Amino acid sequence: MDGIVVIKCGGSTVEELSADFFQSIAAMKDMGKHPIIVHGGGPAINDMLVTMQIKPEFVDGLRKTTAEVLETAELVLSGKVNKKIVTAFQDTSKTAIGLSGVDGDLIKASPLNLDTLGYVGNVEDVNQTLLLHIVKTGSIPVIAPIASDINGGKLNVNADVAAAAVAQAMQAEELMFVTDVDGVMIDGNMQETLTVSDIDKLVNDGTIYGGMIPKVRAAADSLTDKLEKVTIANGNGKNRHENGTLKGTTIIKEKRAVH
Numbered sequence: 001m002d003g004i005v006v007i008k009c010g011g012s013t014v015e016e017l018s019a020d021f022f023q024s025i026a027a028m029k030d031m032g033k034h035p036i037i038v039h040g041g042g043p044a045i046n047d048m049l050v051t052m053q054i055k056p057e058f059v060d061g062l063r064k065t066t067a068e069v070l071e072t073a074e075l076v077l078s079g080k081v082n083k084k085i086v087t088a089f090q091d092t093s094k095t096a097i098g099l100s101g102v103d104g105d106l107i108k109a110s111p112l113n114l115d116t117l118g119y120v121g122n123v124e125d126v127n128q129t130l131l132l133h134i135v136k137t138g139s140i141p142v143i144a145p146i147a148s149d150i151n152g153g154k155l156n157v158n159a160d161v162a163a164a165a166v167a168q169a170m171q172a173e174e175l176m177f178v179t180d181v182d183g184v185m186i187d188g189n190m191q192e193t194l195t196v197s198d199i200d201k202l203v204n205d206g207t208i209y210g211g212m213i214p215k216v217r218a219a220a221d222s223l224t225d226k227l228e229k230v231t232i233a234n235g236n237g238k239n240r241h242e243n244g245t246l247k248g249t250t251i252i253k254e255k256r257a258v259h
């Protein structure tokens with residue numbers, strides 16, 4: 001299907017997203033585009049873990065996930081954050097349908113590295129038929145990144161990774177990561193464009209760290225002939241192009257590839 005746009009809402013910004021933000025996503029449907037939302041919720045998971053006296057731990061932006069952490073992540077992502085986003089669409093003309101990767105085996109994953117990361121998933125498969133069905137009903141899918149483990153059970157998938165996998169599987173025309181910074185910064189300056197080789201260098205030298213690592217890696221991995229650029233932008237909506245779309249850092253394969 002043409003016109004698929006995947007929007008990843010970071011947990012860093014989900015509490016701050018305005019009614020306008022949700023209205024503009026709903027309006028995309030009327031313009032023949034088909035938005036699919038994938039969301040995170042890292043800060044809310046951290047808060048819950050702290051109340052349980054469990055210390056959040058990350059390796060290169062991925063959460064170390066014990067069985068207890070997995071249960072907490074699911075509770076927060078599928079319960080609290082997912083329903084918050086679905087509810088935000090009640091004030092628009094469109095209906096949102098919330099589900100996690102577990103529902104209808106929407107996202108199947110395998111363990112990335114049980115020894116170092118625990119129950120963290122690497123996406124193996126996305127149920128395109130189910131997503132297409134939801135999209136065709138006129139609704140907006142809102143996806144929490146907990147996946148079915150192909151070996152049985154569940155896995156915690158980083159939301160940036162899940163969004164990129166959904167974009168790839170659905171042959172999306174656009175992928176946007178909405179977060180709490182204007183884009184990728186180098187020495188305090190927002191970068192308008194970065195290439196895949198720039199990203200490797202910036203991760204290696206530590207300019208890109210923490211939660212920005214899975215974002216830029218997922219962006220780089222999802223580039224195809226159809227998806228020529230991926231944008232990382234601020235959810236506060238202050239930086240916009242003239243046509244109203246969010247302005248941020250655009251990631252492309254190589255310098256000449258932008259149209």
Ligand SMILES: Nc1ncnc2c1ncn2[C@@H]1O[C@H](COP(=O)(O)OP(=O)(O)O)[C@@H](O)[C@H]1O
Nearest residue numbers: 010011012179181183184185207208209211212
């Ligand atoms: N070079 C960079 N430019 C901008 N932000 C960066 C950079 N390197 C690391 N970050 C961090 O990445 C964060 C965004 O990732 P994260 O907190 O995981 O957000 P989200 O919840 O939206 O996925 C920023 O708030 C910032 O602290």
Ligand SMILES: CC(=O)N[C@@H](CCC(=O)OP(=O)(O)O)C(=O)O
Nearest residue numbers: 011040041042062063157158159
């Ligand atoms: C494996 C892994 O890192 N899972 C993430 C899933 C949520 C997420 O990615 O949330 P943000 O988009 O807010 O970072 C986590 O447990 O925090």
